[in-house]
Amino acid sequence: MSPRIFGIFLIISVLDQLYLVDGTNGMEESPSSDLNMESKCSAYYYLESTIKELKRKLDFYEHQLQIKDEHNKENVKQMETIYKLQSQLAINSKEKEMSATINDLKNRLVSAEQQLKFKDDLIKEKVKEIHDCDLIKTKDKQILELDEKVNFMTVTISNLRNQLTKSRDDVKVQIKDINDRTEEVKRRDDIIKLKEKEISDKSEQIKNMEGKISVKHNQLEILIAQILTKNNEIDRLNNQTKHDLEKITEMADKITVKDNQLENLSEKIKHDLETITEIPDELFMCRGVEDCPIGRPNGIYKINKPGIPIFEAPCNSTGWMTILRRQDESVDFNRNWANYTNGFGYLNREFFIGLEKLHQMTKDKPHELFIRLRFFNRGSAHAHYDYFQIGSEQTFYKLKSLGTFSGTARDSLRYHEGMKFSTFDSDNDNYIFNCAEKLRGAWWYDDCSDCCLTGSRREGHFHWNRIDCEFAEMLIKPRSV
Numbered sequence: 001m002s003p004r005i006f007g008i009f010l011i012i013s014v015l016d017q018l019y020l021v022d023g024t025n026g027m028e029e030s031p032s033s034d035l036n037m038e039s040k041c042s043a044y045y046y047l048e049s050t051i052k053e054l055k056r057k058l059d060f061y062e063h064q065l066q067i068k069d070e071h072n073k074e075n076v077k078q079m080e081t082i083y084k085l086q087s088q089l090a091i092n093s094k095e096k097e098m099s100a101t102i103n104d105l106k107n108r109l110v111s112a113e114q115q116l117k118f119k120d121d122l123i124k125e126k127v128k129e130i131h132d133c134d135l136i137k138t139k140d141k142q143i144l145e146l147d148e149k150v151n152f153m154t155v156t157i158s159n160l161r162n163q164l165t166k167s168r169d170d171v172k173v174q175i176k177d178i179n180d181r182t183e184e185v186k187r188r189d190d191i192i193k194l195k196e197k198e199i200s201d202k203s204e205q206i207k208n209m210e211g212k213i214s215v216k217h218n219q220l221e222i223l224i225a226q227i228l229t230k231n232n233e234i235d236r237l238n239n240q241t242k243h244d245l246e247k248i249t250e251m252a253d254k255i256t257v258k259d260n261q262l263e264n265l266s267e268k269i270k271h272d273l274e275t276i277t278e279i280p281d282e283l284f285m286c287r288g289v290e291d292c293p294i295g296r297p298n299g300i301y302k303i304n305k306p307g308i309p310i311f312e313a314p315c316n317s318t319g320w321m322t323i324l325r326r327q328d329e330s331v332d333f334n335r336n337w338a339n340y341t342n343g344f345g346y347l348n349r350e351f352f353i354g355l356e357k358l359h360q361m362t363k364d365k366p367h368e369l370f371i372r373l374r375f376f377n378r379g380s381a382h383a384h385y386d387y388f389q390i391g392s393e394q395t396f397y398k399l400k401s402l403g404t405f406s407g408t409a410r411d412s413l414r415y416h417e418g419m420k421f422s423t424f425d426s427d428n429d430n431y432i433f434n435c436a437e438k439l440r441g442a443w444w445y446d447d448c449s450d451c452c453l454t455g456s457r458r459e460g461h462f463h464w465n466r467i468d469c470e471f472a473e474m475l476i477k478p479r480s481v
């Protein structure tokens with residue numbers, strides 16, 4: 001049953017129900033009319049709600065119907081497509097059948113063409129056979145002629161074959177010879193290769209040797225250059241030695257002269273001593289002398305100078321007084337100002353006479369100064385100054401003058417001329433620090449020293465012209481003229 005028909009059926013059954021409820025059909029009033037009215041109303045309400053429900057269901061079924069219609073349309077479309085495809089399929093299968101038929105026809109055509117060609121060939125063959133029949137006679141004749149020619153050619157070929165056999169033997173001999181020669185050439189090739197390898201090795205060795213020779217050559221050049229330099233140096237030293245030898249010879253001559261002078265002097269002294277023997281030794285010993293006496297034996301003498309107390313000093317027979325001696329480090333010379341002012345040490349060993357005595361002795365009477373020096377492994381030397389003078393304590397016992405220099409040592413004391421005396425406790429030098437402290441001895445320092453006869457021998461400060469001394473003596477004597 002369709003939904004629409006079902007809906008109509010429902011409405012009819014409801015109306016029928018209503019009619020059954022109102023059976024009087026409005027014509028007669030019963031005593032229970034109020035009760036009927038009430039049941040009519042309730043039936044009416046029921047009917048109204050039923051109609052509403054039916055409407056809703058009707059709408060639903062109509063909606064469903066629409067959807068189904070659409071599905072049906074879609075199905076129809078699909079069916080149409082299927083029909084189209086089926087018809088297309090049928091066409092395709094027909095095309096295939098046609099194609100197979102065409103192929104079959106093509107094959108048949110090829111077969112027919114082959115048969116046709118075969119027939120053609122047969123016909124051509126038959127035509128040729130007919131044509132050959134006419135030529136056979138002509139050909140026979142030609143064949144006879146050719147046979148003769150062939151016989152002649154056979155003989156010729158036989159001759160040629162014999163020649164060829166002979167030639168082949170010759171060739172074989174030649175080939176053998178060639179093979180032998182080839183072998184020989186190969187053998188020689190091998191020898192040549194060996195020789196080439198040897199040559200290559202030798203070349204390599206020669207290259208190496210050349211490299212080594214080049215290095216040696218460079219070394220040789222360097223050595224030659226060094227030898228040249230050394231030769232120049234030797235020449236220079238030879239010249240220097242020659243010059244030194246000349247100087248030494250000159251000095252030796254001078255020494256000989258001096259020796260002669262000394263000999264004369266000692267003769268003179270001997271004579272003088274003989275003349276003054278009348279003066280008794282005791283007189284010297286008791287009263288003392290103003291200066292070292294000349295012609296008296298060497299020894300310690302009392303010196304009696306105005307202005308200072310009597311003191312002792314070593315004198316020699318020629319009137320020289322020793323004022324300083326360094327010989328064996330038995331006395332410490334690193335002393336203060338007071339010690340140097342008054343003097344210190346032992347007169348027969350190491351000592352210093354004292355600055356005040358030197359000032360008093362030299363202030364009024366010009367004196368000479370003689371310095372004896374002995375160096376470590378470098379022989380001896382002396383220095384002589386002809387005007388030695390020392391200032392007063394107010395001038396810090398300044399080395400006032402030295403006079404003219406002579407001697408075999410260098411004029412090193414000149415550097416100190418005019419300088420004040422300095423000790424470790426009285427710095428009067430021109431050095432930023434204290435020279436006496438630095439050299440561990442007192443001296444007439446400037447910016448330290450060119451010579452210093454009081455410096456520490458152990459520390460290398462006892463020197464003359466910066467050459468270390470082993471022994472030193474300073475002697476003075478009043479100037480003879």
Ligand SMILES: [Ca+2]
Nearest residue numbers: 427429431433
């Ligand atoms: Ca200073």
